[in-house]
Amino acid sequence: MAFLQTDAISMRFGGIDALDAVSISAEPGLVTGLIGPNGAGKTTLFNIITGLHPPTAGRVLLDGRDVTGMSVYRRARLGIGRTFQRLEIFGSLSVRDNIRVTLEVRRRWSRQRIDINQETGAILERVGLAELAKVPADTLPTGLARLVELGRALATRPRLLLLDEPGSGLDATETEAFGNLLADLANDGLAVLLVEHDMDLVMKACSQLSVLDYGELIASGTPEEIRANPRVQDAYLGSEDMVEDTVADSSTPPGLAGAGAGVGGLP
Amino acid sequence: MSLFVGLTIAGLATGAIYAIAASGLVVTYTTSGVFNFAHGSLGMLMAFLYWQLRVADHWAGPFALGAVLLVAAPIVGAGLQLLLVRWIDINDTGVMLVTTLALLVLGMGVAYAIWPADTARALGPFFGPTSFVTVLGQRISYEQLLCIGLAIAVAIGLRLFLFSTRLGITMRAVVDDRPLVALNGWRTTRLNALSWAIGVSMGALAAILQATLFDDLSVLNLTFLIINSFAAAMLGRLRNLPLTFVGAIVLGLAASYVTGYVHTTNGPLSELETVLPTLFLIIVLLVLPSVRLRVGAPPARRTPRIASARVSAVQSVGVVAAVLIALPFLHGTNLGAVNEGLAIAILGLAVVLLSGYGGQLNLAMYTFLGLGAFLFMKLSPGGGLGGLVLVTLIGAGVGIVFALPALRLRGLELALSTLALSELVWYVLFNQSSVMENTITIHRLRIPFISLQGPRANLIFMAVVFSVLAFGVGAIRRSSFGRLLAASKDSPAASATIGMNLNLTKIGVTALATALATFAGALFGSTQQQVTATDFYFYLGLFIVLTVYIWGVHSPMGALAGGLSLSVFPLVAPHLPSWISLDLLVGFGALGMVINPNGTLDAISSRARAFWESRPARQPAAPAAPAREEARLLGLPAD
Numbered sequence: 001m002a003f004l005q006t007d008a009i010s011m012r013f014g015g016i017d018a019l020d021a022v023s024i025s026a027e028p029g030l031v032t033g034l035i036g037p038n039g040a041g042k043t044t045l046f047n048i049i050t051g052l053h054p055p056t057a058g059r060v061l062l063d064g065r066d067v068t069g070m071s072v073y074r075r076a077r078l079g080i081g082r083t084f085q086r087l088e089i090f091g092s093l094s095v096r097d098n099i100r101v102t103l104e105v106r107r108r109w110s111r112q113r114i115d116i117n118q119e120t121g122a123i124l125e126r127v128g129l130a131e132l133a134k135v136p137a138d139t140l141p142t143g144l145a146r147l148v149e150l151g152r153a154l155a156t157r158p159r160l161l162l163l164d165e166p167g168s169g170l171d172a173t174e175t176e177a178f179g180n181l182l183a184d185l186a187n188d189g190l191a192v193l194l195v196e197h198d199m200d201l202v203m204k205a206c207s208q209l210s211v212l213d214y215g216e217l218i219a220s221g222t223p224e225e226i227r228a229n230p231r232v233q234d235a236y237l238g239s240e241d242m243v244e245d246t247v248a249d250s251s252t253p254p255g256l257a258g259a260g261a262g263v264g265g266l267p
Numbered sequence: 268m269s270l271f272v273g274l275t276i277a278g279l280a281t282g283a284i285y286a287i288a289a290s291g292l293v294v295t296y297t298t299s300g301v302f303n304f305a306h307g308s309l310g311m312l313m314a315f316l317y318w319q320l321r322v323a324d325h326w327a328g329p330f331a332l333g334a335v336l337l338v339a340a341p342i343v344g345a346g347l348q349l350l351l352v353r354w355i356d357i358n359d360t361g362v363m364l365v366t367t368l369a370l371l372v373l374g375m376g377v378a379y380a381i382w383p384a385d386t387a388r389a390l391g392p393f394f395g396p397t398s399f400v401t402v403l404g405q406r407i408s409y410e411q412l413l414c415i416g417l418a419i420a421v422a423i424g425l426r427l428f429l430f431s432t433r434l435g436i437t438m439r440a441v442v443d444d445r446p447l448v449a450l451n452g453w454r455t456t457r458l459n460a461l462s463w464a465i466g467v468s469m470g471a472l473a474a475i476l477q478a479t480l481f482d483d484l485s486v487l488n489l490t491f492l493i494i495n496s497f498a499a500a501m502l503g504r505l506r507n508l509p510l511t512f513v514g515a516i517v518l519g520l521a522a523s524y525v526t527g528y529v530h531t532t533n534g535p536l537s538e539l540e541t542v543l544p545t546l547f548l549i550i551v552l553l554v555l556p557s558v559r560l561r562v563g564a565p566p567a568r569r570t571p572r573i574a575s576a577r578v579s580a581v582q583s584v585g586v587v588a589a590v591l592i593a594l595p596f597l598h599g600t601n602l603g604a605v606n607e608g609l610a611i612a613i614l615g616l617a618v619v620l621l622s623g624y625g626g627q628l629n630l631a632m633y634t635f636l637g638l639g640a641f642l643f644m645k646l647s648p649g650g651g652l653g654g655l656v657l658v659t660l661i662g663a664g665v666g667i668v669f670a671l672p673a674l675r676l677r678g679l680e681l682a683l684s685t686l687a688l689s690e691l692v693w694y695v696l697f698n699q700s701s702v703m704e705n706t707i708t709i710h711r712l713r714i715p716f717i718s719l720q721g722p723r724a725n726l727i728f729m730a731v732v733f734s735v736l737a738f739g740v741g742a743i744r745r746s747s748f749g750r751l752l753a754a755s756k757d758s759p760a761a762s763a764t765i766g767m768n769l770n771l772t773k774i775g776v777t778a779l780a781t782a783l784a785t786f787a788g789a790l791f792g793s794t795q796q797q798v799t800a801t802d803f804y805f806y807l808g809l810f811i812v813l814t815v816y817i818w819g820v821h822s823p824m825g826a827l828a829g830g831l832s833l834s835v836f837p838l839v840a841p842h843l844p845s846w847i848s849l850d851l852l853v854g855f856g857a858l859g860m861v862i863n864p865n866g867t868l869d870a871i872s873s874r875a876r877a878f879w880e881s882r883p884a885r886q887p888a889a890p891a892a893p894a895r896e897e898a899r900l901l902g903l904p905a906d
Contacts, residue, residue, distance in 0.1 A: 073766050088758040091570060092573075152765060
């Protein structure tokens with residue numbers, strides 16, 4: 001059963017439909033990809049799921065419970081952890097203290113006995129930041145700062161993990177390691193919802209994909225089904241003529257080329 | 268009936284002035300993203316300039332008005348935007364607020380420098396005494412009709428400009444997405460300069476009308492027209508012009524009816540008209556829905572590192588040692604000033620805790636200082652320690668009540684509501700004859716085994732108390748609670764997504780800081796032994812905040828430097844040119860926040876560290892014998 005279910009979520013900003021009756025789900029033990037061109041509404045949907053934005057219409061269900069009107073911090077306590085598209089690290093704290101403060105918050109509300117030092121060390125090891133524990137977080141390059149956000153999200157001990165473009169800023173080796181980490185997290189039973197433009201990573205890591213375009217859910221299915229979906233091809237690359245042009249054009253910007261290559265196997 | 272009509276017309280005229288001022292505030296905010304605390308202060312300066320041209324230099328009215336509204340005010344507004352405001356990081360709420368607060372204070376300093384307060388000035392009415400119409404037996408002056416007419420013209424004009432012209436729509440779009448507007452070929456800096464030019468002109472118009480209608484050319488009253496404007500603008504959440512207009516008219520009418528129908532010359536109700544905007548503001552803040560947490564807009568600056576426990580301890584011991592060394596050289600007023608400075612420095616520690624660590628800007632700090640002094644006098648008439656503890660606990664409670672209306676909202680609302688509340692408390696409480704209108708005498712604190720009666724003994728005691736508290740404030744920052752504060756300041760959105768209850772964190776730090784501020788007040792009273800309401804005038808709250816920011820709001824040493832600066836200035840002032848005032852220095856100094864947001868002490872230590880690290884590297888020591896042998900075996904040179 002899905003841990004997260006969005007039920008016909010709509011969001012209007014002024015006169016613009018950022019999301020139009022979007023229903024997606026995320027199941028424990030699976031990495032679900034949420035893809036779509038820039039401006040498709042992916043981050044808006046994340047903000048609605050976490051409670052940062054109230055939807056114009058629709059419901060957010062967490063483990064079958066309607067949490068639509070619930071505050072951000074209460075949802076976090078129910079098991080939603082997230083990272084951000086634009087970094088939101090605690091810059092004045094060290095890498096270690098970014099994790100530590102999260103554990104301290106969890107200890108306060110959960111009233112659990114948590115060995116803060118031991119758990120902080122374990123999380124830093126897991127995300128590969130143990131060597132940088134004492135470094136001030138605001139001095140890290142983007143890729144590593146994203147790992148701090150991931151570690152912080154893991155420290156909430158989430159049941160659902162929302163990752164918003166975690167691969168941007170990582171090099172090829174780091175991306176591969178990150179893919180393995182995603183698989184580990186799913187094996188641990190987490191429901192992972194991944195927004196990512198690196199289609200190689202998405203296709204390897206995700207067992208299910210949902211595709212948004214202009215706020216509308218245009219496709220859902222396995223990576224193979226999504227690859228073959230003409231609406232998805234059209235959303236990413238426009239007409240078929242454009243597809244051919246783009247795939248053939250080596251000067252295509254990296255993001256688009258990545259999309260082309262990934263959605264690819266395209267004609 | 269005729270009284271009601273008269274009061275209504277008068278209220279509409281007053282409301283019209285508020286509407287013009289508030290609309291200017293809204294225009295600047297919606298088009299540049301910067302809330303201009305100095306809106307009233309800049310308007311005040313323009314009103315004085317108008318006085319200079321019209322009264323002192325005998326210019327014809329229309330020429331003087333045109334020169335101020337169409338030339339000077341737009342130049343000042345656009346100039347400020349181009350030279351100063353454009354460099355403010357609008358995602359850094361603290362710096363944004365402090366910079367425009369600095370402008371507010373600087374504006375007052377400039378006014379006092381050019382138009383010294385010892386000369387009375389007045390702006391005569393635009394029209395003669397026979398210029399009125401009669402409605403239902405009530406005279407309505409042309410002055411009042413002019414105000415109402417101008418407000419209607421401004422409302423219609425702004426609405427048309429911002430919503431129906433390409434330029435106006437683009438100006439609004441700059442705040443939403445500056446890069447996108449720039450990509451469309453617009454020069455965003457010029458657009459913002461235009462919005463500031465319009466905003467300052469409207470502030471100027473409101474200030475001139477206010478000074479003319481009420482025959483009140485006062486630096487303070489015109490500067491703090493900002494509170495009335497803000498109260499009106501908050502009804503429209505600083506964005507909605509029609510609601511701002513409604514808020515202004517409601518405020519104007521309420522003020523007029525209170526003047527007409529509430530006949531009280533003594534007691535708190537006598538100040539009802541003065542504090543009406545604050546009451547209005549509190550009601551609006553209470554009914555406003557919570558704001559959304561912003562995502563994706565962290566400030567760009569590096570936060571200074573927090574001193575370790577060892578460094579904090581060394582600093583604390585150093586403060587006591589410095590006082591002991593300086594003690595033989597301090598006498599009379601110098602000794603008194605340093606005593607007072609240490610009490611204010613303890614107040615500064617509250618600013619460090621609340622603003623530096625917690626990211627909350629509370630402008631009512633002097634109110635808590637006064638509250639502490641007054642309560643200590645009442646609760647501890649003999650100077651006993653029990654009263655001091657009680658005073659501190661009450662301070663924590665009152666601080667929470669002060670902060671509650673705006674806790675759910677943003678730093679901007681908290682700053683403005685605390686400024687407004689401090690004005691309210693000063694008028695309805697401190698300045699009452701039963702409280703501190705006249706000088707009150709406070710007993711020196713009594714502690715077991717040690718007499719603090721002498722100023723030297725008191726100074727050593729104050730230095731020890733400051734040092735202990737400074738270490739304690741640093742320890743709070745290094746504690747688990749301090750990490751909560753840092754996280755909530757760095758990213759409120761991320762803090763909420765890790766399960767932190769932000770409101771609870773804000774309440775916690777507010778209670779701690781106001782308890783500390785009230786404690787400082789008790790010690791201030793104990794040190795000074797005689798205080799009066801003017802010692803805690805509400806706008807002094809700006810000075811302690813700005814001064815601590817100037818030196819460094821992230822360090823207890825910034826609080827020390829800030830407190831001593833404020834207390835020592837009166838000793839230095841007689842040796843300075845008369846035009847140099849504390850307002851001028853503090854305002855000018857705090858503008859430096861744009862260049863150096865972490866304060867002077869951080870800049871000094873950063874430069875010192877950079878200098879130290881840039882020294883030529885020392886020659887490496889000669890390898891030890893085994894290393895030499897190893898090198899020889901590897902066929903490498905041994906040195």
